[in-house]
Amino acid sequence: TVTQYLADWRPYPFEITQTRLEFDIAPRATRVRSQIDFRRFGAGDLVLDGAGLRTLSLTIDGRALPLDLIREDDERLVIPAADLPASFTFAAEVEINPEANTALEGLYLSGGMFCTQCEAEGFRHITWYPDRPDVMAPFQVTINSDMPVLLSNGNPVSQAPGRAVWQDPWKKPAYLFALVAGDLRAISDSFTTMSGRKVALNVWVRPGDEGRAGYAMESLIRSMKWDEEVYGREYDLDVFNIVAVDDFNMGAMENKGLNIFNSKLVLATAETATDDDYERIEAVIGHEYFHNWTGNRITCRDWFQLCLKEGLTVFRDQQFTSDMRSAAVKRIRDVQTLRARQFREDAGPLAHPPRPDHYQEINNFYTATVYEKGAEVIGMLKRLVGDEGYRAALDLYFDRHDGQACTIEDWIAVFQDATGRDLTQFKRWYTDAGTPRLTLSEDWAEGRLTLNFSQDTAPTPGQADKPARVIPIALGLIGPNGDEVLPTTVLEMTEPSQSFSFDGLGARPVVSLLRGFSAPVTVSREICATEQALLLAHDTDPYARWQAGHDLALDGLIARATGHDGGEEFNRALAGVLTDATADPAFAALCLVLPGEEEIATTIAARGAIPDPDAIHAARRALMLDIATTHERALARLYDAMTQTGDYRPDAEGAARRSLRLACLAYLSRLDGGARAEALYKSATNMTERQGALEQLIATGRDKDALADFAAEFGGNRLVMDKWFMVQPLRTAPGNAVARTRELAARPDFDWKNPNRFRALIGGLTANHAAFHAADGSGYDFLAEWLMRLDPVNPQTTARMCSAFETISRYDSGRQALARAALVRIAALPGLSRNTAEMVTRILA
Ligand code: B3K
Numbered sequence: 062t063v064t065q066y067l068a069d070w071r072p073y074p075f076e077i078t079q080t081r082l083e084f085d086i087a088p089r090a091t092r093v094r095s096q097i098d099f100r101r102f103g104a105g106d107l108v109l110d111g112a113g114l115r116t117l118s119l120t121i122d123g124r125a126l127p128l129d130l131i132r133e134d135d136e137r138l139v140i141p142a143a144d145l146p147a148s149f150t151f152a153a154e155v156e157i158n159p160e161a162n163t164a165l166e167g168l169y170l171s172g173g174m175f176c177t178q179c180e181a182e183g184f185r186h187i188t189w190y191p192d193r194p195d196v197m198a199p200f201q202v203t204i205n206s207d208m209p210v211l212l213s214n215g216n217p218v219s220q221a222p223g224r225a226v227w228q229d230p231w232k233k234p235a236y237l238f239a240l241v242a243g244d245l246r247a248i249s250d251s252f253t254t255m256s257g258r259k260v261a262l263n264v265w266v267r268p269g270d271e272g273r274a275g276y277a278m279e280s281l282i283r284s285m286k287w288d289e290e291v292y293g294r295e296y297d298l299d300v301f302n303i304v305a306v307d308d309f310n311m312g313a314m315e316n317k318g319l320n321i322f323n324s325k326l327v328l329a330t331a332e333t334a335t336d337d338d339y340e341r342i343e344a345v346i347g348h349e350y351f352h353n354w355t356g357n358r359i360t361c362r363d364w365f366q367l368c369l370k371e372g373l374t375v376f377r378d379q380q381f382t383s384d385m386r387s388a389a390v391k392r393i394r395d396v397q398t399l400r401a402r403q404f405r406e407d408a409g410p411l412a413h414p415p416r417p418d419h420y421q422e423i424n425n426f427y428t429a430t431v432y433e434k435g436a437e438v439i440g441m442l443k444r445l446v447g448d449e450g451y452r453a454a455l456d457l458y459f460d461r462h463d464g465q466a467c468t469i470e471d472w473i474a475v476f477q478d479a480t481g482r483d484l485t486q487f488k489r490w491y492t493d494a495g496t497p498r499l500t501l502s503e504d505w506a507e508g509r510l511t512l513n514f515s516q517d518t519a520p521t522p523g524q525a526d527k528p529a530r531v532i533p534i535a536l537g538l539i540g541p542n543g544d545e546v547l548p549t550t551v552l553e554m555t556e557p558s559q560s561f562s563f564d565g566l567g568a569r570p571v572v573s574l575l576r577g578f579s580a581p582v583t584v585s586r587e588i589c590a591t592e593q594a595l596l597l598a599h600d601t602d603p604y605a606r607w608q609a610g611h612d613l614a615l616d617g618l619i620a621r622a623t624g625h626d627g628g629e630e631f632n633r634a635l636a637g638v639l640t641d642a643t644a645d646p647a648f649a650a651l652c653l654v655l656p657g658e659e660e661i662a663t664t665i666a667a668r669g670a671i672p673d674p675d676a677i678h679a680a681r682r683a684l685m686l687d688i689a690t691t692h693e694r695a696l697a698r699l700y701d702a703m704t705q706t707g708d709y710r711p712d713a714e715g716a717a718r719r720s721l722r723l724a725c726l727a728y729l730s731r732l733d734g735g736a737r738a739e740a741l742y743k744s745a746t747n748m749t750e751r752q753g754a755l756e757q758l759i760a761t762g763r764d765k766d767a768l769a770d771f772a773a774e775f776g777g778n779r780l781v782m783d784k785w786f787m788v789q790p791l792r793t794a795p796g797n798a799v800a801r802t803r804e805l806a807a808r809p810d811f812d813w814k815n816p817n818r819f820r821a822l823i824g825g826l827t828a829n830h831a832a833f834h835a836a837d838g839s840g841y842d843f844l845a846e847w848l849m850r851l852d853p854v855n856p857q858t859t860a861r862m863c864s865a866f867e868t869i870s871r872y873d874s875g876r877q878a879l880a881r882a883a884l885v886r887i888a889a890l891p892g893l894s895r896n897t898a899e900m901v902t903r904i905l906a
């Protein structure tokens with residue numbers, strides 16, 4: 062395998078003035094004819110990428126080229142510089158087989174419809190091309206097919222039965238190319254942009270799904286309006302098409318003017334989708350739409366710069382959701398996700414910086430670090446330069462770089478130029494891997510509080526030294542009576558150790574630290590349970606308030622999981638949370654949900670001990686039972702008070718009430734053996750409560766009827782059945798979960814070649830911490846067995862799921878040996894994909 066290095070990037074020596082493609086669509090033998098107008102502007106041969114193509118002809122200005130120029134082994138076509146004039150047209154005819162394309166990269170068939178996925182390097186599976194993001198061109202695409210709906214990027218030029226022509230006037234890299242041919246129905250609307258242009262909007266779905274696409278369309282219109290209002294960005298084509306497909310490796314793809322979505326992020330009704338599904342649909346529709354400016358109009362120079370578009374676009378979609386829903390809830394949930402996925406990645410063998418400097422397979426770098434940490438880094442930048450500085454920098458970015466393929470250096474430069482700030486040290490956040498640990502110790506004397514901070518970052522693969530970073534530390538001070546004595550203040554830490562003092566304080570206050578989660582760091586500090594309870598009761602910053610309760614619970618759970626007493630303080634503090642719950646149900650729900658088993662294990666490991674998955678599971682159950690027993694009446698009252706009244710609406714208020722209701726149900730089910738869950742399952746009018754009830758029925762072992770009923774009602778709906786396949790491995794008691802998952806995997810409707818179905822079942826098991834980490838290795842073996850089966854079919858999805866193994870080195874030697882043996886078996890699979898090979902090698906290293 063070849064490692065690619067950032068340092069090796071060289072400009073492409075040609076530009077493309079026009080790309081013309083013509084497709085004769087057929088399931089097994091699609092013909093692709095290309096004509097590409099090149100113009101030289103540097104020295105060197107013409108190098109084109111291609112993979113799995115049956116090449117029929119190659120010409121330069123009509124003159125045939127010998128096919129032996131093709132270097133099959135390295136998937137390259139090299140045409141010597143000497144044979145090329147200053148300007149020329151390269152043409153090729155190739156044949157590809159969409160039906161055999163189970164990897165879902167390039168042109169493939171999903172449920173009888175043709176569709177494409179080209180990011181990162183899928184276009185080379187369609188035809189010969191400089192498949193790199195810094196080669197941008199206008200595209201004209203002709204599609205010949207008897208399918209009724211034929212779509213590509215840009216604006217329609219002509220549409221006749223059997224033939225459609227599309228033209229995209231905006232130059233773009235090949236990874237943003239898309240084509241769809243199928244029997245589809247649209248729900249349609251329109252949007253008038255801020256300069257008064259009318260844009261036709263369509264969401265394309267399979268016949269019969271038209272009634273489920275309304276929320277996606279509403280979300281699109283809200284996104285378009287928001288980007289105009291908040292970023293001044295207007296849409297730039299006459300049409301915007303979204304297509305829902307069932308077989309998709311990721312969530313969605315921002316192809317210019319033709320976004321292609323995993324159908325689970327488009328289709329929703331109250332009966333089939335949960336509140337979380339709705340929120341995700343809105344967020345991802347926004348995300349892909351926002352890419353039109355951050356990704357498409359301004360793209361990446363090379364794939365090392367991926368976070369230039371992804372970090373920024375995640376940051377923008379997070380802002381969008383905060384504006385559409387509750388900013389406080391959104392921030393807490395984003396922090397939870399970051400900790401669960403990115404901190405975990407940063408602490409293990411797969412750690413890499415938001416901008417990596419080498420990779421073997423780029424598809425393995427669409428990670429929580431590139432996406433979510435990439436977004437956090439922008440949040441820090443915004444905090445450091447202020448809202449106005451941020452706006453000025455973004456205006457400059459759009460102005461200066463429209464139509465270009467850019468780097469992180471370009472991005473940092475617009476902030477420096479717009480604000481005059483030196484960001485040299487800040488750049489480490491992009492180039493250095495690992496999560497800094499921020500340690501706080503306090504001195505108190507005569508009305509003066511001194512905060513002594515130090516920062517340190519553990520080594521990560523390939524990066525031993527971790528110089529100090531600039532860390533924005535937002536904090537406030539809460540007096541012993543609960544009053545805020547210092548409102549939010551941002552300290553800028555730039556040294557390995559640094560102290561800050563606050564004078565004139567009457568009594569010693571409690572520090573409300575890292576308000577709004579002002580930097581992606583872990584915190585180590587001395588704080589007692591009484592102080593945490595004070596913050597939980599009185600902090601003015603919702604994130605810090607939630608974090609105080611969460612830490613209190615976490616400390617209690619860790620004490621219990623390591624053979625001590627614990628959790629009493631948290632249990633007591635919940636009384637206040639429950640009293641105030643109806644005023645802010647979303648916040649109460651977030652406080653009530655205990656830290657998950659994975660997070661408990663992570664924290665135990667971070668404190669230098671070996672986590673025991675069974676003890677963690679038992680500790681969490683025991684604390685839940687204690688809490689349920691202590692607060693039974695309050696929980697039952699709240700559960701009833703949050704009963705769904707009136708029609709379901711997928712908005713933040715309704716979702717908040719349902720989340721509180723389900724949080725109470727989880728506790729009450731420990732006492733009533735699932736009686737309430739059974740009643741709720743039967744009476745629920747929406748999938749949020751349906752699924753919530755079903756999960757409790759599985760956890761209490763009272764699930765037989767409900768599971769049969771669910772399958773009978775929703776057997777024909779793939780997306781809903783994915784939930785059925787996911788909740789069983791996830792919620793079954795750890796001792797039975799692997800066996801049950803095995804049974805489910807043997808069912809004929811376990812359509813494992815569909816990525817959603819595979820991730821639902823197998824991913825459901827890996828998310829059941831104590832089951833996946835079963836001491837006998839059965840969880841590891843099961844995962845390895847399925848990854849080995851999927852790899853020859855779909856390397857991308859296989860490789861992504863290898864990350865379930867990234868935490869193994871924190872467990873005991875018995876588990877480690879079993880997990881390693883499973884990985885060694887995967888590594889030895891003949892013909893293992895480059896994707897999976899890279900992941901397994903990095904984890905085993
Ligand atoms: N840019 C795509 C991701 C494509 C991943 C290819 N392996 C979706 C997104 O981030 O919007």
Ligand code: ZN
Nearest residue numbers: 348352371374
């Ligand atoms: Zn994206």
